[in-house]
Amino acid sequence: MLCGVLALQGDWAAHAAVLRSLEVEFAYVRTARELDEVDALILPGGESTAMLRLMEEEGLAARLADRVRGGLPVLATCAGVILLAGNIHPPQPSLGLLDIDVERNAYGRQVHSRVAAVELVDELGATDEIEGVFIRAPKITRTGADVIVFGRLDADPVLIRQGGIIAATFHPELTDDHRIHRLLVGEGAGHGR
Amino acid sequence: MGNGEDRFRVKVGLAEMLKGGVILDVTTAEQAKIAEDAGAAAVMALERVPADIRVQGGVARMAAIEKIVEIQECVSIPVMAKIRIGHIVEAQMLQALEVDFIDESEVLTPADEENHVYKHDFTVPFVCGCRNIGEALRRIGEGAAMIRTKGEAGSGDIVEAVRHLRAVNRGIKTLTILDDHELMAEAKQLEAPFDLVRWVAQNDRLPVPNFAAGGIATPADAGLCMTLGAEAVFVGSGVFKSEDPPQRARAIVEAVTHWQDPARLVEISRGLREPMSGLEASKLTSEEMLSRRGW
Numbered sequence: 001m002l003c004g005v006l007a008l009q010g011d012w013a014a015h016a017a018v019l020r021s022l023e024v025e026f027a028y029v030r031t032a033r034e035l036d037e038v039d040a041l042i043l044p045g046g047e048s049t050a051m052l053r054l055m056e057e058e059g060l061a062a063r064l065a066d067r068v069r070g071g072l073p074v075l076a077t078c079a080g081v082i083l084l085a086g087n088i089h090p091p092q093p094s095l096g097l098l099d100i101d102v103e104r105n106a107y108g109r110q111v112h113s114r115v116a117a118v119e120l121v122d123e124l125g126a127t128d129e130i131e132g133v134f135i136r137a138p139k140i141t142r143t144g145a146d147v148i149v150f151g152r153l154d155a156d157p158v159l160i161r162q163g164g165i166i167a168a169t170f171h172p173e174l175t176d177d178h179r180i181h182r183l184l185v186g187e188g189a190g191h192g193r
Numbered sequence: 194m195g196n197g198e199d200r201f202r203v204k205v206g207l208a209e210m211l212k213g214g215v216i217l218d219v220t221t222a223e224q225a226k227i228a229e230d231a232g233a234a235a236v237m238a239l240e241r242v243p244a245d246i247r248v249q250g251g252v253a254r255m256a257a258i259e260k261i262v263e264i265q266e267c268v269s270i271p272v273m274a275k276i277r278i279g280h281i282v283e284a285q286m287l288q289a290l291e292v293d294f295i296d297e298s299e300v301l302t303p304a305d306e307e308n309h310v311y312k313h314d315f316t317v318p319f320v321c322g323c324r325n326i327g328e329a330l331r332r333i334g335e336g337a338a339m340i341r342t343k344g345e346a347g348s349g350d351i352v353e354a355v356r357h358l359r360a361v362n363r364g365i366k367t368l369t370i371l372d373d374h375e376l377m378a379e380a381k382q383l384e385a386p387f388d389l390v391r392w393v394a395q396n397d398r399l400p401v402p403n404f405a406a407g408g409i410a411t412p413a414d415a416g417l418c419m420t421l422g423a424e425a426v427f428v429g430s431g432v433f434k435s436e437d438p439p440q441r442a443r444a445i446v447e448a449v450t451h452w453q454d455p456a457r458l459v460e461i462s463r464g465l466r467e468p469m470s471g472l473e474a475s476k477l478t479s480e481e482m483l484s485r486r487g488w
Contacts (some may be wrong), residue, residue, distance in 0.1 A: 007236055008450050011209040013424075030450060045210050046234065047270050053232035053443075054450055079210070090269065104269055110207050110293035111316045115199040135206045136271065136293070174206055 001189045004029040004038030008054040009081060010046020014173040018181045032063040040073040040188025043080025045135065045171055048104075051083060052093060061095060068097050073164040073187035075180065081167045082138050089141070098162055099144025106139030111139070116157055118151045118170065132158060132170035132176055140169060164191070197313070204338035207271065207293065208402040211235055211425050212337075215415070215446045216404070218242050218429040220260070224269040224438070227323050231442035232429040234425065235271040238264045243300050243347025243483065244430035244469065253403045261290060273320070288317045294339070295319045299486035300429070302358025305458035309487065312336030322359045322406065324484060326364025327383035330393070331488075333401055334386040340399060343421070343422075343484040344407015347430050349471025351414045353484055354407045358421040361403065368394040374433040408466045408482065410435070412448030412461050419452040435467035441465060461466070 003019055005012045007028035011061060019026040019042075029035050041064075043051075053129055055061045068074055068084075076084050076098075085094050087101040092104075107113075118132040132153060140157045151159025151168070158169045159180070172180040202206035219225045225236045240256045241249065255276050258303025265272045271293035273404055283304075287295050297310055299322050310318040313336035321332035322343035329340045344354030364383070371379055371394060380390040385470060392400055407421035409415050410431040418426050426449055428442075435441045444461050451457040479485060 007213065009213040011212055013212065014209055045211065046212075049229055049270060050214055050446065051230040052236050053230075054447065057447065092269075109265075109291040110203075110271065110318065111288065111291050113203040115202060115206065133203060133206055135203055135210060162448060171206060174202070174209065178475075 001025065001039050001185065003185065003188055004035065005039040006041065006043050006051070006080075008177060009050045010044040010172070012042075012044040014171075015042045015044050015077075015181075018173050018178055022178055022181060022185060023081070024185050026098055030058070032059050035037060035060060035063055035067060038072075040075075040184055040189055041067075042184070043074060043076040043083055045078035045080065048079040049092065052077060065095050065097060068095075068165065071164055071191060073184055073191050074166070075184040076165065076167045077171055077173060078135065078137060078169060081140075084165065084167065086144070087142075098165060098167060099147055100140050100160070101139045101142035103141050104138050105136050106141075107134065107137050110136055116153055118153050120151050120159070122150065128143055128177065129176045130159075130172070133174045135168045137169045139156035200316065201313075201336075201338065205401050207318055208320070208339035211404075212402060214425045214448050215442070216273065216378050216425065217442060218425045218427070218434055219264060219433070220256075222263045224270075224433055225264045225268045226433075227439050228442060229268045229270050231439055232446040233270060235273055235430075236264060236268060237296060237427065237481060238272055238292070239300075240276045240481040242430040242433055244349070244434050245347075246300065247347045247472070247481070255280070255287065255301070258286075258290065259294065261287075265290075265292070271346065275301055276310070277301040279303060279308050279310060281310050284310050284315060288315055297321050297337075297482050298485060303486050309335055316452035322484070322487065323361065325360040326368070326393070327385045328401070328488065329361055329364075329399060330383065330389040333343045333389055333399070337401065339402050339404060341404040341406040341427055344405065344409070345474040345477070346407045346473045346483050347472075348408045348477070349410040349431060349434075349469045350474040351408045351410070351417060353474050354409065354418060355416075355421065357429070357484070358405055358406075358418060358423060361399070362422055365393055365397060365399065369397050371457070382462065408474065409445070410471060412444045412458055412465075415445045416452035416458055419449060425449065430469055436467040437465075441468070
């Protein structure tokens with residue numbers, strides 16, 4: 001199982017450090033050719049407008065959309081969620097692979113960034129918590145019928161899943177709790193060619 | 194907002210998000226939009242770019258409020274702004290304005306020649322310049338969530354940025370080969386907080402992200418900074434004092450992503466219009482060197 005980490009801009013090194021500690025083989029993805037090699041992919045935090053610009057330059061956007069539609073497991077964090085969202089406010093282009101609406105910087109500017117407990121609900125209804133590092137986080141304002149919400153902050157969905165895509169509006173890569181990354185690794189192993 | 198430790202984590206967290214990116218100096222909303230469209234990870238709002246501060250002289254201060262607000266309103270990426278070294282009140286005002294990052298910068302005329310701002314008191318994160326490991330650790334000790342090597346702002350000459358990046362790297366390497374008994378003496382010599390000296394010795398890196406600034410004018414310059422271990426770059430006059438700012442901004446953004454691929458850098462640099470003209474840093478007098486401000 002080779003896990004890709006999109007390394008155009010953002011905190012891709014923090015994701016790589018998590019994969020290293022989980023002893024998962026990984027590769028940085030900067031071109032369409034590198035994308036073809038991986039069995040799972042992480043879209044890191046960073047600035048979505050910068051990443052989008054660099055993806056278009058590479059022809060990566062179209063290839064990524066193809067692969068995700070083909071079932072490639074993905075973990076998207078923060079800006080990564082914006083890249084995949086169906087609708088974004090204020091409007092900006094995206095891949096439209098997740099049936100959600102997202103509002104950028106909805107919790108405010110950096111002075112409102114914070115660490116908060118995210119409430120997790122599993123498919124059996126058991127509850128648990130995970131530490132959420134929210135940095136200029138986007139807010140998910142609508143989830144489509146195929147979207148499962150399994151983490152909330154107050155009433156807002158912050159950790160969701162749709163098919164093979166896991167999306168967090170916070171940064172599990174900036175904590176020592178690697179449960180979300182393990183989930184992706186499990187999916188990737190199942191998907192491995 | 195949780196405890197102090199969590200507060201510092203989210204400050205450093207934003208610095209993490211800016212890695213692999215370009216932070217562009219802008220003086221108008223129009224320039225900010227150009228920067229965002231080019232793929233900049235953030236913009237730095239200021240009154241005049243460093244090259245103009247050099248030519249025009251006078252006291253350089255925090256940018257006008259209307260200007261900062263106008264820039265905040267027109268882009269979705271983080272907006273940073275500069276304060277004069279030690280100007281506590283400019284910092285408080287920028288925090289009240291909710292800028293995303295404050296640069297306590299040697300490019301502006303210092304307000305305090307002895308003291309920098311105590312940055313742990315603030316919710317907004319700070320970035321500060323440094324020339325070597327000791328200076329970096331003093332600023333981190335005061336609460337800086339990001340360090341940038343100073344370089345020589347507004348010169349278009351990369352030589353000082355290289356000198357400072359190399360000095361920081363050498364300082365980190367040196368600490369890693371010292372044993373515990375030697376670290377206090379080294380801390381004394383570096384004039385740096387002992388706990389941070391020890392942390393670097395144990396972890397072989399700075400405790401916060403380290404970016405490069407000062408003199409970056411070409412995609413190759415940006416690539417050189419990344420090669421020397423910078424995790425992102427600040428570009429001041431290098432873009433908006435060049436012949437074609439949108440084109441150059443895009444090229445430098447791409448170079449910071451693809452710096453390990455020389456063939457790609459060739460492609461990125463082909464057909465670029467003229468860079469900023471520049472001043473040779475070694476011809477500047479000690480008075481003219483902005484990097485000598487702060488300690």
